[in-house]
Amino acid sequence: MTQQARPTDPRLSWQGAISFDDSTDWRIPYEQLSLFPPDALRERAAMPAGVRISFRTDTDFIIGHIDPITDSEEDCSSIDLYCNGEYRGSVQLSGLKSFRFDGLPTGDKLVEIWLPQHREFRLRSLGFSDDATITPYDDTRPKWVTYGSSITHCRAAASPSFTWPAIAAREHGLNLTCLGYGGNCHLEPMVARMMRELPADFLSMKVGINIYGSESLSPRTFQSAIIGFVHIVREKHPNTPFVIISPIFSPPRENTRNAVGFTLDEMRQEVAEAVQAMRDQGDSNLYYVNGLELFGPDLAHLLPDDLHPNAEGYKIMGQNFVQKVAGKFFTKTT
Numbered sequence: 001m002t003q004q005a006r007p008t009d010p011r012l013s014w015q016g017a018i019s020f021d022d023s024t025d026w027r028i029p030y031e032q033l034s035l036f037p038p039d040a041l042r043e044r045a046a047m048p049a050g051v052r053i054s055f056r057t058d059t060d061f062i063i064g065h066i067d068p069i070t071d072s073e074e075d076c077s078s079i080d081l082y083c084n085g086e087y088r089g090s091v092q093l094s095g096l097k098s099f100r101f102d103g104l105p106t107g108d109k110l111v112e113i114w115l116p117q118h119r120e121f122r123l124r125s126l127g128f129s130d131d132a133t134i135t136p137y138d139d140t141r142p143k144w145v146t147y148g149s150s151i152t153h154c155r156a157a158a159s160p161s162f163t164w165p166a167i168a169a170r171e172h173g174l175n176l177t178c179l180g181y182g183g184n185c186h187l188e189p190m191v192a193r194m195m196r197e198l199p200a201d202f203l204s205m206k207v208g209i210n211i212y213g214s215e216s217l218s219p220r221t222f223q224s225a226i227i228g229f230v231h232i233v234r235e236k237h238p239n240t241p242f243v244i245i246s247p248i249f250s251p252p253r254e255n256t257r258n259a260v261g262f263t264l265d266e267m268r269q270e271v272a273e274a275v276q277a278m279r280d281q282g283d284s285n286l287y288y289v290n291g292l293e294l295f296g297p298d299l300a301h302l303l304p305d306d307l308h309p310n311a312e313g314y315k316i317m318g319q320n321f322v323q324k325v326a327g328k329f330f331t332k333t334t
Helices: 030-035 039-045 164-172 189-197 209-214 222-234 264-280 297-302 311-329
Strands: 002-005 013-015 019-021 024-026 052-057 062-066 078-083 086-092 098-101 109-114 123-129 134-136 143-148 175-180 202-206 242-245 286-289
Touching (some): 013 175, 019 030, 143 189, 164 175, 164 311, 189 222, 202 311, 209 264, 222 264, 242 264, 242 311, 264 286
Parallel strands (some): 143 175, 202 242
Antiparallel strands (some): 002 123, 013 052, 019 024, 052 109, 052 134, 062 123, 078 086, 078 109
């Protein structure tokens, strides 16, 4: 015998999700979906990168019933389980209608289920031993909201809990909300407005590579878009530590001009200048980090397509973020 919990069961805490539609969690407000074009952004926002289902329980096992994932790219379709902060295993979901974790630690424990980072995921129910207790988990760790491109979405990570934001959040004790949208980090004002409304103790964004690749902003508009985006967020987070990160290393793009005249090297200079201009205006809790500090030329061998890190590269990025960003800037301020 098992007891069941539907996705909306109040005993389940959904961390890192912005909104819900039936059984789908979204990383943008579903009720405002039409204000977040294009379709590609909405598609990425329906993928639960960084989203966890958390609760306390004394169950011996967990069964999940899901809509089948028929995609063959198994590296993007796994689900991870943690008990009391310790990794307990991963299940590849491709072709499955359910997943199961057995042999959980005895007694009361904190369970965190990390959902697939690069595939839509529809949970129908979770099952537990019939006599188990289940209570919601109030994650009181500092809230970190981070925004970025596919390099923050982390399709090639080993599994959902091994994206670089997930690694950094666990190692630094942060409650993560990941707004990494593959191919769709273009400094949209509606994303800035959404970030403005989210509770956050720390903020970060890594910008530039999608703008370079899609040529969506030029040297005339890039700095002003960064400044405008930050100022929208600052309307409700005036003193929250906010780190702006420029692009990581990408060999063919470093000194090659795109159609609007940008190189990645020049974009880094533009990001640094935008941050300095805002600091000169009194924003002392705004910080610039050169993306090469997180992933530089020495790691080029971990870029299989000369753009996206592989699984090992994302692990290194997470560790570098903890050491060079979170450890320096993510401390409580009064």
